[in-house]
Amino acid sequence: MFSIAIHGGAGTIARHLLDREKQVAYEAGLNAALDAGYALLEAGGSALDAVTAAVVSLEDCPLFNAGKGSVFNHEGRHEMDASIMRGDTREAGAVAGIQGVKNPVLLAREVMTHSEHVLLSGAGAAAFARRQGLAFMPDDYFYDAFRYQQYQEALSADRVQLDHSASGDRKFSTVGAVALDSKGNLCAATSTGGMTNKKYGRIGDTPVIGAGTYASNATCAVSCTGHGELFLRQVVAHQVHCLMAYKECRLEEACRQVVMTDLVAIGGEGGLIAVDAHGNIAMPFNSEGMYRAWRSSNGYAGVAIHT
């Protein structure tokens, strides 16, 4: 048994504004990432490689707020966060507030594998990326006309926007992937381009192990997307793990408790994707929608945006 699930962010373009052409493009982006990860699992590859490949694919797609599609911060730059955790060793790596790195998830993996640290930030993290030979891209690689318009709108309103669409809808477009491989190993990874017009070196839940990302072979792998501040306070990904480990909840039950009850109680909009050690998948969200796709070796598969 093996399974993979991916997300391209919770909160969506309002249904009436998502024309057929846009929907097809988003679904194609999600399916490409899903296929990249699933092909590796099918060939006997590891959950670690599968979530890495899926997140790299989403980072390279300009439709999603991560890597190439990152939003603009207050200074008109792109500041990205990412994290990864493997469930077998419970080793983890993460980066916060990095600029210019083509694939933040690869840097997070490099931190996990080739540093003595878990979380590196800012210029220091970029220096580590250069030392490890990771690919950098010039600013115009990350430039996108739509994102730039969002940024200008946000600047003129002096408002921090959680990836704000021109229509006035909010999106939390983090990307992420969780997988179970045929050896029984779980892994989770998450990546984001942050909030439009963000200031003060704000760090959300994405690079925080326990909040945005968590994996343990004993329970599950989790990747979150939503209003980062509330996800940090709720320690969302680790709470799913603890409900399974200490309250003996099943995956679906644990995820629903966290997303539909506890997060709702503090106004925390968003969702998560999770897979357990049996290959079960859960993808709850309390926002209008969540870009997502999933596939298990038992044939359970799909792609969806709204409920």
Added chain:
Amino acid sequence: MFSIAIHGGAGTIARHLLDREKQVAYEAGLNAALDAGYALLEAGGSALDAVTAAVVSLEDCPLFNAGKGSVFNHEGRHEMDASIMRGDTREAGAVAGIQGVKNPVLLAREVMTHSEHVLLSGAGAAAFARRQGLAFMPDDYFYDAFRYQQYQEALSADRVQLDHSASGDRKFSTVGAVALDSKGNLCAATSTGGMTNKKYGRIGDTPVIGAGTYASNATCAVSCTGHGELFLRQVVAHQVHCLMAYKECRLEEACRQVVMTDLVAIGGEGGLIAVDAHGNIAMPFNSEGMYRAWRSSNGYAGVAIHT
């Protein structure tokens, strides 16, 4: 019933090297911080004010690695982290990698109270501090001859040191405080000057809600000190909360499970202080010692360094 516990770091100067004079100085520093917090609780003050006062006192004391006593990073600067969380609203604030701010815990509290964010970092966090009118100090305020010698030793060995004493012993000298006030509210705060010779914008567990600091009136308030990377991976403070919330462990039992079993299993050296909603105090550590002091309205009180 009200209680407060504080720590000045786990891992200690080896017993045979801690002369009487040094021991008296450390105990005086701990008692001064304890008294600052306890006096507020006794006067009917809040747990929030009590932990703030205690941590400010520890930050202002040059003996402890936080605020004034912060160690040197690779560039010869002081980069500090801090966090605070209140158990009633479960609001939280934290800062990572800040320079020049006299009392990082006050900035963490300012983030919690007067920003829409939970975690701010680097130059951005310092800009926020300036906007809010927090006190800044010049570099020489943080200068300490002993810390500078540690830094030079570490530089010549190109080694990241978790606050390294000249004797070759390691210390994890974070500071922190947890309290229960007479209204039944819990609060936790943690602050650190980081690792000697640290590079790459490394962030440890101290500014991470769930890892270094957590508080919920339903269970407990926790402040950690130890090898930050392992505490991040174990999501230590939140794990104590979850063992109480979901497995119905008592405080002592939950803390022992996390520190003496789960952290030991992954080589995570350190300890924590915790107080529950009944005013019980737990202070387990798996290192040689932990600078700590505690006092409850029922008369339970003390100060200790080694086991």
